[in-house]
Amino acid sequence: QxxxxxxxxxxxxxxxSLRLSCAASGRTFSGYNMGWFRQAPxxxxxxxxxxxxxxxGGGSTNYANLVKGRFTxxxxxxxxxxxxxxxxxxxxxxxxxxxxAGTRYSRRWSEYxxxxxxxxxxxxx
Numbered sequence: 378q379x380x381x382x383x384x385x386x387x388x389x390x391x392x393x394s395l396r397l398s399c400a401a402s403g404r405t406f407s408g409y410n411m412g413w414f415r416q417a418p419x420x421x422x423x424x425x426x427x428x429x430x431x432x433x434g435g436g437s438t439n440y441a442n443l444v445k446g447r448f449t450x451x452x453x454x455x456x457x458x459x460x461x462x463x464x465x466x467x468x469x470x471x472x473x474x475x476x477x478a479g480t481r482y483s484r485r486w487s488e489y490x491x492x493x494x495x496x497x498x499x500x501x502x
Contacts, residue, residue, distance in 0.1 A: 378393065378403045379478050379491040381456060386496030387464055393500070397461040399476030399493055406457040410436075410482035412489055413450060413461045414470035415498075422475070424484040426450040440485070466500045474498050 385397040399411070412427040428450045429436040438450055449462040459476060474496050477489035 379406070379409065381478060381491055381493035382475050383409060383474065383476050383493040383496040386498045388499045388501065391466060391468055391500055391502050393466050394462070394464045395466065395498060397463065397474055397496060397498075398478075399459045399460075399461075401457040401478065406478075409478040409480065409491075411450075411452060411459040412472065412477045412479070412483070412486075413448075413459075414477060414486050415470075415474045416495075417472040420472075422486045423472075424486065425474075427484070428452050429482045437482075439482070441484070450497050463498075466469065466498075468500045468502045470498060470500050472498060 380403045383399050408430050410429045413425040414422050416422045424441050425444050426440045428438050447465045452459040476493045478491040479489035481488045
């Protein structure tokens with residue numbers, strides 16, 4: 378089992394920035410690809426970005442078009458943590474943000490095995 382805990386959400390004005398963190402514990406972080414998703418009320422869970430596992434600590438990244446150029450995913454394997462740096466935030470970015478871990482890297486939320494509880498991000502206009 379992998380336990381994931383997100384943090385860093387909150388209230389920010391449009392144009393501002395937030396950095397979300399997702400700390401993993403339990404079974405080793407090694408080998409897991411990590412994704413970020415979000416879900417707004419009444420909407421489907423939406424892919425944002427994933428980063429693959431790499432022994433050197435990096436990993437390939439992939440982004441949804443709607444956040445490309447504004448959000449950056451990264452990971453620190455030594456800290457068992459994945460990050461989502463969010464810049465130029467817009468009111469439509471308001472949602473609950475989730476991190477996920479899986480042995481596959483995918484844009485589909487169903488491909489991930491473990492999920493955090495989510496952290497609320499609210500962007501005011």
